[in-house]
Amino acid sequence: MDSHRTAAGDRPPHVVVIGGGFAGLWATRALARAPVRVTLVDRGNHHLFQPLLYQVATAGLSAPDIAAPLRHILQRQRNVTVLMEAVAGIDTTSREVRLERGDVLRYDYLLLASGATHAYFGHDAWAAHAPGLKTLDDALHIRRRILSAFERAEIESDPAEKRALLTFAIVGGGPTGVELAGTLAEIARHTLKREFRNIEPRDARVLLLEAGPRVLSTFPESLSAKARQQLQALGVDVRTGVPVNAIDAGGVLLGEERIAARTVLWAAGVAASPLARALEVPLDRAGRVPVQPDLSVPGLPDVFVAGDLAAVQQDGKPVPGVAPAAKQMGRHVAAAIAAHLAGKPAPPFHYRDYGNLATIGRMAAVVHLGKLKLSGALAWWFWLTAHIFFLIGFRNRLVVMLNWTWAYWSYQRAARIILGRDEDNPNP
Known part of the structure; x- marks a missing residue:
């Protein structure tokens, strides 16, 4: 020592x-x-519960629900100094x-x-048109783009542009991509129902683009297949086996097919x-x-x-x-x-695998715990309970539980306020 x-x-x-x-x-x-x-x-000054970051991006939760100040978490630990x-x-x-x-x-x-x-696999220019999801700033930016797309479509007179505004493409079929796609489909078909006069939100097109052969590739094939079925039941257009070759302000190039989409989200790497x-x-x-x-x-x-x-x-x-x-x-x-x-050798690290969980939508999820494989409503309740349990702080758990309970019965989302303005989306 x-x-x-x-x-x-x-x-x-x-x-x-x-x-x-x-x-x-x-x-x-x-x-x-x-x-x-x-x-x-x-x-930053906070610890972020990243598994629920997509909930902030899709207006289900607000930032303080899944984050807590580091100083508050460590306030009783006298041997720690926190520097932002x-x-x-x-x-x-x-x-x-x-x-x-x-x-x-x-x-x-x-x-x-x-x-x-x-990581954009060497195509860093794509970042300007397809934001990823790693921080609260990312989540708020994505939320602004999603909600603004519906608002812009409401005042758009050109049918082709209206369709492009109501087309959402998510690149990457891992847990983040699956969660974003499923939640976006629910927003369009349930949350925004009857709120617009010049568009029908349920006509929004949600695409999940995965270059590999299946979504949720780290899960067993049977659960991947069930996840795809649940996504399709929500209205998500799942495309696998074809890579995205280009992304720009107008949309994506999927193989040789051009898809006009004003909102492209990155969840691929x-x-x-x-x-x-x-x-x-x-x-x-x-x-x-x-x-x-x-x-x-x-x-x-x-x-x-x-x-x-x-x-x-x-x-x-x-x-x-x-x-x-x-x-x-x-x-x-x-x-x-x-x-x-203590002058002793450090033991080797051993990872204990507690399994994989991914939610797709209301009463739809997949869970893989060793030999246990769950899908559908039971998997969704398991996912919900696990995420509430692992949140830091009693307040966070209580707020998230109340928000999710309200959202379950009403299909409403608690954080649908548009803040700020994107340079590439000048209209409010």
Whole structure:
């Protein structure tokens, strides 16, 4: 332990955690009783429950329902300092983290858990026309585009443009794409019913575009097939096996077919945070850091990487970039640091798979838990209960439960307020 004392001599070792997501927050909380001082750095002031981010994007929930201030979550943990700052660089030789405003944090242990961002497979120009969904800002932007499309269609006189405004294309058939498509179909067919005079919202066209052979490719084929059936029952046009070749302000090019759509949403891929490059170590093709069994960086035993930024193999397969895995990695890093301080070897990380869940719409979902496979209403209740349980804070759970109960009986969505204005959508 003495070898990790700071220059002050009598101060406990300093752990710097970059990122307040699942991995960073769970590591920080797990260090509550450790003889260390922790500095948690995040460019935002809140922890976000990302699995429900699509609910904010589709006006089902408001931002505070699925987010909580980091300072509030950690207010009773006296060994933690929270800094709302962006990281400019990392010097692993001098053990320093440089912040954008110029301050320098010296560390004894470093956890890099800055997550992932959108990946457009080399077509970065698509980002301007097909926003992805990773942050609250993304969700509010997408919500504005979706709701504004109906408003613009209401005042549009050209039939072709009206059809384009009422066409929504979601690129990517993973859980986020499936959830967005199913919810959009419900908004068009139920939530907005009888609210417009010049358009019929139920005529809106929702397309889910997946280049692979099936949606929800990480689920068993039987559940993928049931998910597709449930999407189609909601009115979603599911296209698989054909890649998107171009995206612009007018729509998408699906193979050789041109689809006019004024709202295109991206749910097809993610890339690791560019901050990984600051470590100056080899990265995998997705920009993630291949780590040691204890989640430390090869050659840097005092630097750990967790969450979406870590490339971890288990039983010959990559550990998935999901919230349960990030939480487990965060807790493991805390245990590894405690082992280091005690002069003991850190145990290897082992991911415990709790299964996959994806919701499609009202009373429609799929659940895969080991040998258990559920779909339909039972899977939807399971999904709902699990997500309410894992939300941080009693207030969040209560508000979400009340909103969902009201939405279930009324088909209404609580957060349908358009804020701001998009430059490419000048009309209110």
